[in-house]
Amino acid sequence: MARDRYRRSARGNRWGLAVVGAVLLAAGLAALAVGQGLFGADPAGRPLLGGTAQGVLNQQWVPYVAVAVAFVAAFLALRWLMSQGVQDTIRRLSLEGGGEGRVLVDEDVVSDVVENEITDYPGVRRARAHLTESVHHPHLRLALTLDEDADVAQVWQRVRANALVDLRRSLGLEEVPAVVRMSMTAPTRHTRRSLA
Known part of the structure; x- marks a missing residue:
């Protein structure tokens, strides 16, 4: 499973x-110890590299x-760094198509629908949705940016009661585990001055 692979x-x-x-x-501690003479004066006075x-x-x-x-080490290090940036977002969802096979849906289409629906909620400034884990059992990662005066509890209730239910219904799944992260926008300078 994808989650196990990433773990x-x-x-x-x-x-x-x-x-x-x-x-x-x-290696650094050993070199420091030898240089400070902890292993005797003879090793500390000897050249680091022998004649051979x-x-x-x-x-x-x-x-x-x-x-x-150095080139091989740089290539491996660059490849490792690039692999760290790879997200576990799935590209397509595989849905039941009745008795005639399966239907493939692009993840972008589903994410856009979720984002557009949630962005229309009062107090939501921006929504970013990604489907992860598995093409057959997707998980939802949702990042919301709310206005500073938004009712967080109300936004959460609407996401849970409307957006997540609509997503499960449209995908024909009994459950879609979700992680929802909400952050508030910073207050404007005018607001900061009036509070000070």
Whole structure:
């Protein structure tokens, strides 16, 4: 299921970052300890790289290998960063089409209908809806921006009693789990001055 895949990905990211951080921290602490003479004066006075390592680094091919490794590391890091920005929004919904198969509906169409309906509610300035998780069992993520004087409880009641019911009915589903996030717009400067 999509949710499990994203949880595994997030868990893998956390473990990967923790391991890399632990290795770098251990290497840094070890270098600091050696430099401060905690392992004796002899290791602290020795060059960091021995003669063999110095000889290898003086080879002509070393800079090219270093550049290639840097490019590969940069590519992997960029790919990882781009994968973090990928949302779990589904592109199409698969609906029951009776006995003649299934009907595919673009997620954008459904989201636009939900957004347009909720934006017409009193006190709602902006609505953003996304369907996530699964093409057969979608979840709704709804972000609302309300006017500063909006009745939050009334907006929530209308979303629950109207928008969510209409969405379930139109998709032919018994339930559509939803996460609704509401935020208020900042008061205008005039309002701030009058309150001060």
